Amino acid sequence: MSTTTSVTIDVIRQHKSIRKFTEQALSPEQRQAIMASAQAAPSSSFLQASAVIRISDPALREQVMALCGNQAYVGSAAEFWVFCADFHRHLQWVPDAKTGFAEQLLIGAIDTALMGQNALTAAESLGLGGVYIGAVRNQPHELCDLLRLPKGVIPLFGLCLGYPAQDPELKPRLPxxxxxxxxxxxxxxxxxxxxxxxxxxxxxxxxxxxxxxxMSWTGQIGETLAKEARPFMLDFLQQQGFCIR
Ligand SMILES: Cc1cc2nc3c(=O)[nH]c(=O)nc-3n(C[C@H](O)[C@H](O)[C@H](O)COP(=O)(O)O)c2cc1C
Structure with a gap:
């Protein structure tokens, strides 16, 4: 009979977002293991179209938290990393590369999401917890200024990581x-x-x-999808050089 259990599957299936953390820091070795796991993710056309910014400066973290709807855990997590799609780096080495295609937005978003999930799973496998922060896209122009993101780079999501100070129930998924x-x-x-x-x-x-x-699930999606979220997004993407063709 084939095996259907593994330590990896257990870690993945026990996932729950953690929004309360102890003050304990991650060790440099833990950080490096998580970074290496993130980088091991597959990459479309091997473009490696991602950049990750670790916000270690406390004053900067406060400012970033304010731009993320003041979600407290953005400030209190031991680590906060901003995952970006990045086509700026390619232009350093290949200045006449053609960028700005809608397809490249998908490539950057997919590559970066795979990295993020590898990072979170690696962290969870070490007994840490985390939560993604889509709110990095709430005020993207301001965040770009703050993090000095050049044209060709866009913040996609943040990731809080740390030692869990809560143990929420698993959130039920669709059948x-x-x-x-x-x-x-x-x-x-x-x-x-x-x-x-x-x-x-x-x-x-x-x-x-x-x-x-x-609240039911259909009630929740009804509320979420009743209006356009972040209506400035297309303009922002285009200003950063994405989705212009
Ligand atoms: C891309 C992305 C962005 C998210 N942004 C936020 C956020 O800004 N704040 C937050 O508290 N949770 C955020 N979440 C977490 C989701 O709310 C959570 O994953 C979902 O409710 C399922 O719960 P679970 O992760 O505990 O299973 C985000 C999740 C993803 C995948």
Whole structure:
């Protein structure tokens, strides 16, 4: 019989975002192991179209936190890394490289996300915890100025890392049957399964918030998708030299 368990699978399946950390710092060796894991991620056309900025200066961290909707854990995590798509580096070595294509945004975003997830999984395998911070895209112009990101570089997400000071419940995911399909996209989804899942999510929020949050998954996506998020994004991308063709 083939094996279906491993330490790696256990770590991945136990993932939960951590938003409260102790004050303990990571050792340089831990940081290096996480960085090496991030860099081991596959890379589209081997372009390695990513840059990661570690925010170690406390005053700068405060400013970055303010730009990330003041999420406290951006300030309190032992580590905060900003993951960027980067096509600026290529132009250093190949000045006549053609950049600005929409496809390159996808390449940069995918490469960088793979690195981020490798970093988080590596950290979790060391007993650390973390949470991604999409809010680095809340005020992207200001963040670019602060971190001196040149044209060709855009912040995609941040990653808080540290020793967990909380142990939240696992957040229930969609039933696999609603996400994985075979050969063709399903013509229709099973409404009953979705209702069950809505109940699970409602129960999860109820428990996590001591009864203060009454929200289903369809309710949540309804709220999130009721309006355009970050309507300045296309202008920002184009100003940074992405998606101009
Ligand atoms: C790209 C990305 C950006 C995110 N941004 C934030 C954020 O700004 N603040 C936050 O508290 N959580 C953020 N999250 C965490 C999600 O809310 C979380 O992963 C999701 O609710 C599932 O919960 P879990 O990670 O505990 O399983 C982000 C996650 C991803 C993948």
């Amino acid at each position: 696999a049957s609603l996400m994985f399909c075979e050969n063709h996209y399903p013509a229709q989804f099973d409404a009953e399964q979705m209702q069950d899942y809505d109940q699970q999510v409602r129960h999860y929020y109820h428990t996590r918030t001591g009864g203060n949050k009454d």
